[in-house]
Amino acid sequence: MAAAGVVGVLAIGAAAFGISTAGDTGGADTPEAAVQTFLEAVDGEDAIGLLESVDPGERESLRRALDGTIDTTERAEITDDIDLDDIQGLDMTVADVDTTVQRFTDDMAGVDLTAGTVKANVAMNDLPFGKTVRDVLGDSTEDPDPASIDLRGVRVMTVRVDGSWYVSAAYTGAEALRRSIDPEPPLPDLGADVDPSGAATPEIAVQELAAAFNRGDVGAMIDLTSPARAAVLHDYRSMLVEQADMGPDGAKFSDLETEARSVRDDEATVRVTAFTLRTGDGAERYEYSLRDGCLRVTTEFQSVIETEDGEEQVVPDTRTADSCDPGETPDTFLYFSFGLFDMGGTGLTFDVVREGGRWFVDPLSSLATTVVNGLERTPLERLKQTAQAFAGADWLFYSDEFWEQCGIEKPGSDIGREDGLAAVDKCMAKFRKFDLYEEESSTATTEAGPN
Template sequence: MPPPYQGGGYGQGYPQQQPGYGQQPGYGQQPGYGQQPGYGQQPGYGQPYPGQQGYAGQPTATLPGGPPPGWGGAQPPPPGYSAPPRRRGPIVIAIVAVLALAGGAFGVVTWLSGRGGADTPAAAVQLLAQDLNSQNLIDAASRLHPGEAQLAADAGDVLVDELVRLNILKPNAELGLGTVEFKDLQIDEAAAEQVRDDLVINKVTGGQIVSQQGFGDLPFTEEFAQRAFPNGMVPTTNAPTTVNVSDIIAQTGEPLRLASVRVGGEWYVSLFYTAADYGLRESGAQWPAQPVPAVGTDSAQAAVQETVQAILDQDMRRLIELMDPAELQVMHDAGEVIIESAGAGEPSGAKLLELETTETTVRGHTAVQLKRAVIEADGSRGTIERDGDCLVATEDGGAPQRLCSADLLDSIGDAGDPTLERLAPRIAQALFDVQVVTNEVDGKHYFSPGQTMISLFGSALGVLEPQDITALLDSAN
């Protein structure tokens, strides 16, 4: 591994891009992380963090349509109207996610990382707004936190590469999903909250947010477009939506909050921290005074083994300690609140005594796959081993029991579709080929939830072939 960037207060930096990382889109849809107490599902992330419940983190449906009829700007609400409860997530979060998806179309490469920072927290937001207004999505993506952008880069690469391989998108496709403009954006720098030396919550007090979302002219191949849209493609780009910041303030009772994080001496806009900040406020909590430190292991295999054991023990503190600080420093910084919200879990009593894995390199990270594990529970010890497309479980003194991909197919039953039945064995095999991805930071190894989800996503698409897509579309039609 090359030496990591030092993330000035944002943990231990993020690793430089390794050969094979590919293009780096801005910051788009992120794979899921499980559930994280008090945060809820965060827009653009996919699955929520482990244990997370609460904050939904998505814009309220009424916002794009504006305030109630007759209520605009400084005008009072109509008679009998009662203000809605505080919104759980700002539209800015969703718009930054759209930016990331749109930015992914332009292949933001690694050399942009660290080149788009600003001298102040507010300047990072203003530069992002300026780049969006000029539709300079490459520069706009560089204003987002480099570590978060790197994760999105890999997710975008996997998605586009697989869609091109499956003959859904044309080669060298640029995948844009909309545009966003921030007009006359006003930031009250005097009201900014200095959470820590490296974390500031900006207050957006005025302006407009104009977004236009949709698939527009996606670069589908002719073969796919003809089968998927036999009657011709219907334009899917929505009409522009304008949101007045003043209307949002009138509804929520406070300015929009947008986090800036300092990395390597420069400030970047952070979607992770913005979502976490709203999650904390929704739960009535404050940012903890001290983060939960990152405490890694000496090997990738040990990082996975200790992560599994922390889950078995319901040990939220150890689980956070083992999370990749380059990818999820926000989990460390909000860790004490997460731990308190999770409460004292009930350990399973199971112990992962031994773990043997097969290691491979995935996008510059070390990925491990189960080879053999020894587990002890309720005074009994058992072994699980990988044998081709089967898992063999043997309890001390007992006969081996095999679980194979064919057994999974039997449990699914008749799919009723010959194409799905033909794909089922490959899908089952992909489940057996799960890889857990780790990351090395400052010589220590950590569990990488985001990279693991990207690998799972890529594996699921990887079992398909172009003729499978054709057959599925023909079956649907």
């Protein structure tokens, strides 16, 4: 749990604090100093210092994604005037840290934390939320209990880039995963030379990645990622292949159409202009279909409805959501994965690079590009409603069908939290909805929440 907590701090810190005002300076003379710099930035809520302590290769993609995120949340009034020098409402304290160092290569080392704690206090009323969220939270929101992470046993991975040492969130996460497995796999040969297959063209790289996904071939997927920019995947390839579970639901891509754009000497962008993704089996099945700039999601499931005479009746049900329908509400927006499937219809976007004459996908940069594209094109009103739902306006998560079937008018986002939750309780008293899962000879039912 401690390792997961520190990985969370790394990811959240780089995310919440990583804004374009950070420069390209930073780095430390030793692995220990790199971790100390990172923890000092956490302790001081120093946004700029924290970002500068992260591996520059990871920092660039995080910065690009988060520039777009902050810009969008500011425009949607979800956040308001975040002060990077002192994040309002957040008080972090790092204390009593001791470390030892294990050198794995000339350019990679693990810093093992043998003692130390990170404590966090949050003042909800001081957090830099904008009007969209404040309208739901009100002015007297109760603060969460202080959080504390014991750092003992955590390994923070560091890398040397151009002579300076930085914290690597990617390698720290990979090491946390390796050390959490029982029995623990051996440490891989970090930094070893690899000769992955790649592809002849940018579009073929993306198409072969989808084909490998359909086969559940994690090794082939890794072989299509950049050896330079996704080195962590290649270093931990054996472990990831062994631990991978693509799931029993038969997720498959089909009808994939791609278009290469911005092809330069050694870089290209490939946009997925159309696809169908089918997943799920048994009682629940999902189909995601991107066509003509619109993402349509179809969900097939089973419901249990209580009839007037008190009997339970199992009925098949289908729900659809369309990103091009301006009337879609936050519950259907959740199907679109918050920008991973671009709400503007530009689809998934992959950044592809040429190394050694072959083309490879850059996964982190691709994720950043897709998120930015999606958020930029998502209607602000939809973002506002979704933020309000997560801020406590839970009733916004429930579909129009939910309210129609129980005969209660769906509350708007401007209703008070107490009245909104009372409406949900009233509706649930009239209508119950269950997910059904067949398990050999018995049938289990679990109460369904929103969606």
